Amino acid sequence: MSKLIDGELLDDKVTQKIYKTLHKGKMNKVSAIIVHQTGADTAEQTFNSYANSPIGAHFLIDKDGTIYQTALTTKIAHHVGKLKSRCLQTPACAKEETSAANAIYLQKGISYSVRVQNLHKFEAEKNYPDRYPTNNDSVGIEIAGKFIAKTQSYETVNAKQNASLKWLIAELSQHLSLQAGDVYRHPDVSYKQPSEASSAAW
Amino acid sequence: MKSFLLCSIFFTVTACAHTTTFTNAKAISHGSDQPNSLCEKFNLTNNEALEFFKKSKEVDGIAIHNEYDYLPCYVKGTISLSHDKTTKTCEFTIRAGGTAELTCPNEEAKFYACKKCDDLLRDKP
Numbered sequence: 001m002s003k004l005i006d007g008e009l010l011d012d013k014v015t016q017k018i019y020k021t022l023h024k025g026k027m028n029k030v031s032a033i034i035v036h037q038t039g040a041d042t043a044e045q046t047f048n049s050y051a052n053s054p055i056g057a058h059f060l061i062d063k064d065g066t067i068y069q070t071a072l073t074t075k076i077a078h079h080v081g082k083l084k085s086r087c088l089q090t091p092a093c094a095k096e097e098t099s100a101a102n103a104i105y106l107q108k109g110i111s112y113s114v115r116v117q118n119l120h121k122f123e124a125e126k127n128y129p130d131r132y133p134t135n136n137d138s139v140g141i142e143i144a145g146k147f148i149a150k151t152q153s154y155e156t157v158n159a160k161q162n163a164s165l166k167w168l169i170a171e172l173s174q175h176l177s178l179q180a181g182d183v184y185r186h187p188d189v190s191y192k193q194p195s196e197a198s199s200a201a202w
Numbered sequence: 203m204k205s206f207l208l209c210s211i212f213f214t215v216t217a218c219a220h221t222t223t224f225t226n227a228k229a230i231s232h233g234s235d236q237p238n239s240l241c242e243k244f245n246l247t248n249n250e251a252l253e254f255f256k257k258s259k260e261v262d263g264i265a266i267h268n269e270y271d272y273l274p275c276y277v278k279g280t281i282s283l284s285h286d287k288t289t290k291t292c293e294f295t296i297r298a299g300g301t302a303e304l305t306c307p308n309e310e311a312k313f314y315a316c317k318k319c320d321d322l323l324r325d326k327p
Binding site: 045111193 | 272298303305
């Protein structure tokens, strides 16, 4: 069993490679885990990006299954993007709430980017799990894998990566008291290419 | 000689990079990846498609994933791309979130993104 001390996941399976540039303030509570794919062929390309960009997740799983921790779980990292409306994706909401989200999403006369931004603001006012998890209350796991334009899909997550993902999600869920329903694929919660992390299994 | 001098003068800024020029955009079809009403009125004229590429920049797969919204609404078409004294016709897909994919003959697809295209990427009456 691993240990989670001050946001660091300590285990022989985890290589620490913390990028302080990714830390965006204290995370008070972790409500969920979001599984991503990087959009790059190698972990090295993503590390290069982390050195120069404020956007990234807490963990990265390389092609050979190596797990890197790139940000502390006690720190906010910008990995989610603009939130989709949970009410528009699942039928569980009250009619009025769904109508309000729809009115923002389908508002005429403004750009699609502004609509998406407005809906994000509307959703961010809610508490989890009435909304999807945000940067402020979720841990992100990146899996190295590029988008293949020819097939219009992300490359398949390999067996080693999935084995590491399964272990990592189990450990984090245990430490952070998360349930199975608190783990999401990135395109479920934000506006991302639908095949991202679709072959991830845990 | 003249161009050599100009090139020398601006060398530190541009490194004399051969610029890519977009012309002759043709928006051929539009639609949505998902059945919903969001994209019903999303479309671009030929000039708007051309303007999108003129205002956009080429980005890599990481930047597309991290910084931009992927929306189901798209316009597909063709555009001429001139680079290094050659011109080729490429196929494009522009999405309502400000991203685009450009596929040229015998080349890997390139990604483009535009953060200043809100005026173009809105529904049409």
